[in-house]
Amino acid sequence: MNACTPGLAPSRKIISVNGVAIAREEISREAQNHRAATPAAAWLEAAQALVIRQLLLQEARRLGLRPEPETDDHGRRETDDEASIRGLVEQEVKTPTPDVPACRRYYEQNRSKFRSSDLYEAAHILIAVKPDDPQQVEEKRRSAMELIAILGRDPESFADAARVYSACPSREQGGNLGQISRRQTVPEFESALTRLTPGVIAPEPIQTRYGFHVVRLDRKIEGEAMAFELVGGRIAAYLTQNCRRRAVAQYIGILAGQARIDGFSLLPPKGQPL
Numbered sequence: 338m339n340a341c342t343p344g345l346a347p348s349r350k351i352i353s354v355n356g357v358a359i360a361r362e363e364i365s366r367e368a369q370n371h372r373a374a375t376p377a378a379a380w381l382e383a384a385q386a387l388v389i390r391q392l393l394l395q396e397a398r399r400l401g402l403r404p405e406p407e408t409d410d411h412g413r414r415e416t417d418d419e420a421s422i423r424g425l426v427e428q429e430v431k432t433p434t435p436d437v438p439a440c441r442r443y444y445e446q447n448r449s450k451f452r453s454s455d456l457y458e459a460a461h462i463l464i465a466v467k468p469d470d471p472q473q474v475e476e477k478r479r480s481a482m483e484l485i486a487i488l489g490r491d492p493e494s495f496a497d498a499a500r501v502y503s504a505c506p507s508r509e510q511g512g513n514l515g516q517i518s519r520r521q522t523v524p525e526f527e528s529a530l531t532r533l534t535p536g537v538i539a540p541e542p543i544q545t546r547y548g549f550h551v552v553r554l555d556r557k558i559e560g561e562a563m564a565f566e567l568v569g570g571r572i573a574a575y576l577t578q579n580c581r582r583r584a585v586a587q588y589i590g591i592l593a594g595q596a597r598i599d600g601f602s603l604l605p606p607k608g609q610p611l
């Protein structure tokens with residue numbers, strides 16, 4: 338297999354698989370489907386996807402596989418090329434099904450992944466601010482600090498202060514947010530909750546895209562370990578998917594090793610955590 342470094346300028350490459358050229362225009366169109374940090378990175382991801390696609394299509398044709406397009410639940414029908422690739426992988430790539438002992442070993446080795454979310458009972462007072470106005474940001478931050486100082490001397494007045502000062506609809510409940518679990522609030526607010534002590538008003542306001550929050554954490558309910566019986570199916574599906582992904586990558590590697598690829602060097606596929 339002939340290859341060159343993927344980092345070379347795309348405009349100077351002529352990429353081909355067994356003599357079949359992949360046009361730069363096709364790569365540019367494909368790049369629109371790849372979210373990457375830079376346009377160059379998206380172009381490289383697109384080029385890799387099209388090289389792999391050409392490898393698989395050529396092998397499907399060599400084996401004489403006839404495409405049998407399927408339709409998904411939304412009525413979308415596969416193209417002949419998509420059907421050919423799917424048929425090839427189903428025929429040539431065998432994925433073992435993980436047994437119960439394998440799933441249980443994964444469960445025991447990754448117990449921290451299998452627990453219910455912590456719950457937080459909290460109240461807050463939102464001091465709204467325009468983030469693009471530095472002067473107002475500083476003024477509102479000082480206002481939030483002054484309010485924290487007042488509530489430190491009289492914590493029982495938190496609900497009354499929320500009704501007067503908060504820009505959040507929760508002011509009608511004295512700032513009470515009820516029980517909050519993971520991903521129910523913006524990340525910066527959620528992160529701050531994990532660092533607070535129950536029964537205490539945060540000594541500093543929490544800044545989010547909405548403004549400054551004066552926060553009181555009332556209670557933290559620790560998440561509990563989930564029984565293997567509840568997550569065994571999820572683990573089996575993950576292990577099957579992970580094994581299949583590796584098997585497909587190995588199969589593509591074999592095809593690439595037997596092919597002549599000019600202008601591009603295939604990179605290892607990215608893994609995906611559970």
